[in-house]
Amino acid sequence: TAVEGFFARAAAPGPLAGRRALVTSGPTHEAIDPVRYIANRSSGKQGHAIAAALTALGAEVTLVSGPVALDDPDGVRVIRVESAREMLEACRAALPADVAVCAAAVADWRVEAAGQKIKKTAEGAAPSLSFTENPDILATLSAAGPERPALVVGFAAETENVLDHAAAKRARKGCDWILANDVSPATGTFGGDRNTLHLITADGMEDWPTLDKADAAARLADRIAHALTATAAAPA
Amino acid sequence: TAVEGFFARAAAPGPLAGRRALVTSGPTHEAIDPVRYIANRSSGKQGHAIAAALTALGAEVTLVSGPVALDDPDGVRVIRVESAREMLEACRAALPADVAVCAAAVADWRVEAAGQKIKKTAEGAAPSLSFTENPDILATLSAAGPERPALVVGFAAETENVLDHAAAKRARKGCDWILANDVSPATGTFGGDRNTLHLITADGMEDWPTLDKADAAARLADRIAHALTATAAAPA
Numbered sequence: 001t002a003v004e005g006f007f008a009r010a011a012a013p014g015p016l017a018g019r020r021a022l023v024t025s026g027p028t029h030e031a032i033d034p035v036r037y038i039a040n041r042s043s044g045k046q047g048h049a050i051a052a053a054l055t056a057l058g059a060e061v062t063l064v065s066g067p068v069a070l071d072d073p074d075g076v077r078v079i080r081v082e083s084a085r086e087m088l089e090a091c092r093a094a095l096p097a098d099v100a101v102c103a104a105a106v107a108d109w110r111v112e113a114a115g116q117k118i119k120k121t122a123e124g125a126a127p128s129l130s131f132t133e134n135p136d137i138l139a140t141l142s143a144a145g146p147e148r149p150a151l152v153v154g155f156a157a158e159t160e161n162v163l164d165h166a167a168a169k170r171a172r173k174g175c176d177w178i179l180a181n182d183v184s185p186a187t188g189t190f191g192g193d194r195n196t197l198h199l200i201t202a203d204g205m206e207d208w209p210t211l212d213k214a215d216a217a218a219r220l221a222d223r224i225a226h227a228l229t230a231t232a233a234a235p236a
Numbered sequence: 237t238a239v240e241g242f243f244a245r246a247a248a249p250g251p252l253a254g255r256r257a258l259v260t261s262g263p264t265h266e267a268i269d270p271v272r273y274i275a276n277r278s279s280g281k282q283g284h285a286i287a288a289a290l291t292a293l294g295a296e297v298t299l300v301s302g303p304v305a306l307d308d309p310d311g312v313r314v315i316r317v318e319s320a321r322e323m324l325e326a327c328r329a330a331l332p333a334d335v336a337v338c339a340a341a342v343a344d345w346r347v348e349a350a351g352q353k354i355k356k357t358a359e360g361a362a363p364s365l366s367f368t369e370n371p372d373i374l375a376t377l378s379a380a381g382p383e384r385p386a387l388v389v390g391f392a393a394e395t396e397n398v399l400d401h402a403a404a405k406r407a408r409k410g411c412d413w414i415l416a417n418d419v420s421p422a423t424g425t426f427g428g429d430r431n432t433l434h435l436i437t438a439d440g441m442e443d444w445p446t447l448d449k450a451d452a453a454a455r456l457a458d459r460i461a462h463a464l465t466a467t468a469a470a471p472a
Contacts, residue, residue, distance in 0.1 A: 034395050034419070034421055035277050035393065035419055036274060036275070036276045036343070038273070039273055040271045040272045042271075105271065117394060117395045119401075129367075157271065157353075158353060159269075159270050159352050160353075183270070183353075184270060
């Protein structure tokens with residue numbers, strides 16, 4: 001019957017059974033002082049959908065998420081962080097993993113945060129903020145070493161020259177795949193429910209149709225399952 | 237009967253019937269580029285509660301709110317904005333008003349926003365951000381003129397020397413009352429459900445107990461109703 005078929009499928013081990021996955025999602029918040037911070041428009045919808053899709057294929061998933069207004073996906077271990085440095089620490093603690101998908105929009109820079117609220121001066125002089133480069137989570141996870149996941153996937157959120165920037169980012173970071181998307185305000189990608197992605201691998205570039213973020217996540221999870229199966233036998 | 241008493245009370249005009257109130261709430265978001273922005277930790281809970289409390293006393297309330305994760309209070313006209321400049325424009329459009337309560341945490345500065353996403357350079361040089369002072373909404377509404385509300389109330393969210401800073405702010409902005417609160421992270425005020433306020437008027441300073449934000453709002457609305465009744469007869 002249909003019901004028996006459903007339970008048979010649900011009980012069958014998925015293609016990622018026995019695999020560990022690490023997914024990052026959402027924005028990071030970088031404190032300027034106790035009340036102000038720098039954020040970005042990532043909603044976390046795509047990253048959370050990827051964590052759910054990998055779980056559906058049987059993977060044991062750790063989701064490291066910046067501040068988002070989303071429910072935790074079922075069956076996923078969720079670690080909540082605020083800053084890029086906290087996100088990197090949580091990612092390191094989640095290793096080893098067979099695959100890492102870095103979907104979070106991590107702040108490139110942080111501010112040397114003030115301990116007290118920065119006051120406006122009488123003449124309204126603007127504050128002088130000193131910026132420091134944040135750790136590069138995608139490059140760190142992509143670096144060769146015993147803990148490098150077999151497959152590291154990054155995102156390139158761009159507003160211009162999307163594919164050129166994304167291909168250059170893949171080479172620069174040392175990751176295996178990059179998913180490029182155009183996040184210009186007109187596309188509605190940030191915060192929206194749909195995404196138009198381009199998958200860039202060592203073999204070239206593949207345009208995906210505009211998909212619901214859940215469908216884009218399922219497509220990526222399938223590709224990941226095939227890639228991991230091709231590179232090594234799944235554990236029994 | 238109890239039910240008749242309820243309807244009699246609900247139907248009775250409140251002490252602020254015929255009065256117009258303007259309330260600001262929440263943070264502002266100031267764009268750095270199409271994906272990044274500067275925000276602050278205001279949840280909007282206190283401002284939204286004040287809008288609801290003034291409505292409960294019969295006022296016609298316009299709530300100008302930055303980005304928050306709250307439902308619109310019942311019976312309140314809500315104008316949603318992002319930046320300080322948008323908030324000021326919406327406040328101006330909402331005048332005339334008998335009372336203005338500026339509970340929003342407005343960014344003092346904005347960044348000269350870039351039209352495209354600011355790229356990391358090869359050597360990771362930090363971006364140079366140019367800051368410009370934002371319009372001062374509380375001072376603008378407090379400035380003498382035919383559209384000045386009879387009563388202008390500001391908030392002073394501070395992390396040190398709370399009362400000194402708040403009293404100085406009242407004098408500097410030209411508003412009638414300041415509600416001072418300590419928003420140090422340890423207090424849990426930002427994002428929390430309780431608030432410890434100090435009301436600073438021309439007559440001095442009054443410590444309020446720690447209250448649910450709804451109760452603090454009701455107390456403020458009562459004070460506003462008394463002040464407006466004392467200064468002028470309510471319209472028939």
